[in-house]
Amino acid sequence: MLPFGGLQQYLTVPTNQGRIMLVCLMLALTTTTITDAFTALTPTFQRNRSPLSSVLFSAPPHESSRSFVDEKVTNNPTTVDDEDDNDETNLDVVMKLGALDIKARLLDLVPRMMGAPDELLKVQNYINAIESKYTPAQTLDFFNMATNGEWQLLFSTSLLGRPLEGFRLREMYQKVDPENFEGNLTNVIQFDYAEEEDDDKDTYDAMGSGVGFGKPPTPKSFDISGTLSVVCNYNINQGSRMVIEFHDQYELKLAKGSKVPKNVPRLMALIKRSVPTELFRPGDHAIDTTYGDLDLRIVRMVGPQHEGVRDVFIRRGSFVLNPTASE
Numbered sequence: 001m002l003p004f005g006g007l008q009q010y011l012t013v014p015t016n017q018g019r020i021m022l023v024c025l026m027l028a029l030t031t032t033t034i035t036d037a038f039t040a041l042t043p044t045f046q047r048n049r050s051p052l053s054s055v056l057f058s059a060p061p062h063e064s065s066r067s068f069v070d071e072k073v074t075n076n077p078t079t080v081d082d083e084d085d086n087d088e089t090n091l092d093v094v095m096k097l098g099a100l101d102i103k104a105r106l107l108d109l110v111p112r113m114m115g116a117p118d119e120l121l122k123v124q125n126y127i128n129a130i131e132s133k134y135t136p137a138q139t140l141d142f143f144n145m146a147t148n149g150e151w152q153l154l155f156s157t158s159l160l161g162r163p164l165e166g167f168r169l170r171e172m173y174q175k176v177d178p179e180n181f182e183g184n185l186t187n188v189i190q191f192d193y194a195e196e197e198d199d200d201k202d203t204y205d206a207m208g209s210g211v212g213f214g215k216p217p218t219p220k221s222f223d224i225s226g227t228l229s230v231v232c233n234y235n236i237n238q239g240s241r242m243v244i245e246f247h248d249q250y251e252l253k254l255a256k257g258s259k260v261p262k263n264v265p266r267l268m269a270l271i272k273r274s275v276p277t278e279l280f281r282p283g284d285h286a287i288d289t290t291y292g293d294l295d296l297r298i299v300r301m302v303g304p305q306h307e308g309v310r311d312v313f314i315r316r317g318s319f320v321l322n323p324t325a326s327e
Helices: 004-011 016-040 091-095 099-112 117-132 140-147 198-203 264-274
Strands: 149-156 167-179 182-193 224-237 241-254 286-292 296-302 310-315
Touching (some): 091 117, 117 286, 117 296, 140 167, 167 264
Antiparallel strands (some): 149 167, 149 310, 167 182, 182 224, 241 286, 296 310
């Protein structure tokens, strides 16, 4: 934008050329204002959707957080240089792709991510771009039909991803059972657990951190397996927003042939440390669907505990994910 002095010189030029330049300048300023205003206006269904920003993802133990940078998503990407046409860390490049291409790239990258900064930036761009191309369901019946079923968690911006000795996750999925303006939502966590030897149990607390002397307990074989279900209810509000109601209902079920854990509080603590917080403690927030089709679902958390967190789900059994696939 020209400084005020630059605008004034066109106002004082007593020529047709000056008047033409003034008209062009004012049209450009007006167009910019209209574009910015239109970008800020979204339908009720989408008004809480925003680009990824200020959310945690895979922060190493020595870091307090890793934030995504705010990006303004528009439907008219600016022109980029030819040498940058394939650089998908550039949002403008990704915005040129169609929704199906973006989806394919997202599903190819996430299963084999190693946490590199350029990988995180690509995922950020894929999610921002595909959300900007999403046309939400126009009826409650269609939304319920599209959301119903079991959804395997593929990616979460709040998952720290720290491996814990003696504990492993096998699968996390979300079961959605809608009925008109309400429904049931259950987060299912499948796990294997190798309980520690009894010799050193007094030196370690339920969270697995040292509180006394001695060596860390020695894990045995993974002979405890089971499922933890986090049971919630929800109500539909503001278009398709799912407002979660959670009453601390946890259901722990051991697999057939599994041993019974001696220290259930420690097992629960390990599960809590291994899964995204919004899935283990889903109360006090709502869920906006920012993208959805037959087999991919992206949601954004709204609320004081998990504001801005994104979860990416795929319909359970719809894809065979290959973490070793080459680019």
